[in-house]
Amino acid sequence: MSDKTVLEELQGRFAPGPVLPQKTLDGIPTAWVPAEKCHDALKYLKYESPRRFRMLYDLTAIDERARTGKTPGQRPDGDFSVVYHLLSYDSNEDVRLKVALKGDRPSLRSAVDIWPAANWYEREVWDMFGIGFEGHPHLRRILMPPTWEGHPLRKDHPARATEMGPFRLPEEKMEEEQKALQFRPEDWGMKRKPRAEGTDYMFLNLGPHHPGTHGLLRIVLELDGEEISDAVVEIGFHHRGAEKMGERQSWHTYIPYTDRIDYLGGVINNLAYVLAVERLAGIEVPERVQVIRVMLTELFRIESHLVWYGTFAQDLGGLSPVFYTFNDRERVFAIIEAVCGGRMHPSWFRIGGVAQDLPRGWDKLVREFLDYLPGRLAEYDNMIMKNRLYKMRTKGVGRITLDEAIEWGITGPNLRACGLEWDFRKKRPYSGYGQFEFEIPTAADGDCYSRAAVRVEEIRQSMRIVEQCLNNMPPGHHKSEHPLATPPLKGHTMHDIETLIDHFLGVSWGPVIPPGEVSFGIEAAKGNNSYYLISDGNTVSYRTRIRTPSFPHMQAIPMMCRGLMIPDLIAILGSIDFILADVDR
């Protein structure tokens, strides 16, 4: 590996001068490249750079037209910026490329030929910002309905219903909407291929309401008998504009929205967001906060995996496991409820800390649970993982290679099931994870069974972490003394007027986070979840980008199920462990 930084490399390659570095608070090398050089630069980073940025981690855009100009650092003139975030597993490094675009309908060369995963990301950027991508095979709205007018994440698009006229649905409009929902293979990027004389494919519309899709998801299957010859996934039914809300809610009041992204993940979502904001604000949290956060995060990981365990078995036809694991999950919730007061969406983490200190007797609850679960897990091993019928249904089904997984942006347990020992908790420790002892479970085959095996082992590893939290809970405050911690600690407010004013403003308007740009990725239950926040020095974020693991996972499903049968597709859907709110946001 060369000693040069990745930006120096880029500058050397594209000299003279079009690569313009930008400082960010997260330390990720960031540079602006001109639009015409962008495609080459991406190609260089993926194929030629000694660091090999093989994964397109995120691709998004920013509407720059409402900037107040407080952002530090140089920025080329532009109305929109497209951001490419690449990741290298070889050197454990990131790089962020930005392209400034001018005009109301800008466009850029598509990167689909470099990463297949760019397909959906570019569609999302087109849908949300109206930025076109030349050479994209199927640039069509992805999250919004096809009849939608405008591009929601543009700054001039209204965010709430009260900013728009009253909603009306006259007969004609309803018919038009219903027509738009009808399936025409051409619109979906499917071709009606001619086959042997007198035979044809059958198109099967799976969803949006279907017991095997775990929510609102529509998959159109092209079937040859029961064999899937092609599949197209339609998402967006669960789209609630979480990123747009980020530009409206204050830094503090956005926390409950994060809970509902991966709605089984609870505070894991809070953690990614809060860590990003703390990085922006420069807040260091006390050790106790870190350990409390780790413990809650791992409890939620256990909870999320338990739900997956039961529903996975149910997808394969096993009726009972879902009841057992949901029972166990209730026990996790009993702890979470005692600590946070809430269950699925406790919104319990705060900027600079957590909402309250742990309640009296929390340790007893946690210890009881830690004693209880291993026996149950052993039973499930016998019932599910060692059961020949389950093995028959999952071994060798939905196999992906490690290369494919990286190309498609797959992270988390699904990536580890392909054999890569990669866990952000270990490789880029955050929130004190570096001090915990645990292993990264992996499997080799990349099939449904491997994915399941990795998750099952992760439950055990999470229990190890929780146990370490239990045995080593440090004393101290549950919140940082930093003035931007929200809501602030009250210690000094009653003594001097300045702190009282600060406190008052912090609580009523919310904190003013210093200008900057940061992205923070954590190992969530489903994979890598990151928040990319841009602050303009305001009480709300200028741009909130949520990179969720389920989005790229969902995109890879057609690739995984081609040539298999409908039951296999259901097995794959179950093994991928996606949350539709996590896909659509």
Place this chain on the structure above:
Amino acid sequence: MSEALRSIIIILSVIGGVMTIAAGLIWVERRLLALWQDRYGPNRVGAFGLLQVLADMIKVLTKEDWIPPFADKSVFFLTPAIIAITTLLTFAVIPFTSTILVADLNIGVLFFLAMSSLGVYSVTLAGWASASKYSLLGGLRAAAQMISYEVFMGLSLMGAVMLAGSFDLRVIVEAQRGLWYVVPQFAGFVIFFIAGVAETHRLPFDLPEAESELVAGYHSEYSGMKFGMFFVGEYIGITLISALITVLFFGGWLGPVLPPVVWFLIKTFFFIGFFILLRAALPRPRYDQLMALGWKVLLPVSLLNLAVTGGIMLAGR
């Protein structure tokens, strides 16, 4: 006169008994599943939730009986009746005791096989007549699965028939006085049981309805009492297969002390319980795996069983 009256009483009580058991099974199954799944199940309507059956019946009878406009109406209308009728008719040849039986046919076994073949039409045609893709896929699966499994179902019975030297179910029971056929015909029993599960399309062989894959498979479009017929038909099927296992392999009504009919019921309910336990315990294989199991394992084993039984009988002569 008294002979005719006797027959009528037997017929009515068999129909009444079977229907009551089938309807009651809905409650039994839900309670048993609940027991095995760490939950309560229906326990609110009446003592132990026993009146749940009544509540379910009221519900299913008062539901809108909708026929989809795109369906083939006459076939759609007929199919639910077929499954209920064919399974009920088979009970005519089941000897509950040496005296309680409706029709003492000397080809009882063949009659059962014929009726279960007709039952396939119900499921297949229901899938076809619904004109919905999920129903169609369910119907196709049902046709393939039930026709394949009927083959070894028939073959697996032949061992018992050979030993007893008769197709008459009463004779088969009487022939088991010394030893239940489950001992000499263990392979036959296992295959018959597996085929029976496939024939009633219960988990783990519920591929024709496969909830997580095909929504509700062949009966996706059915509602109201038409769905109710399929539903009850399934439970009659379970009762029938359990009764047949009792008759063919477990000595029917034979047993000490207790009255014969009680023995018959005890044995039958044991297998019904086993059916429900299977549903609580196992996932379902894939369609092609099910076919492979049938043709590659069960068929050779049942043929072998037949050959060995025949060989031993010949040698013993």
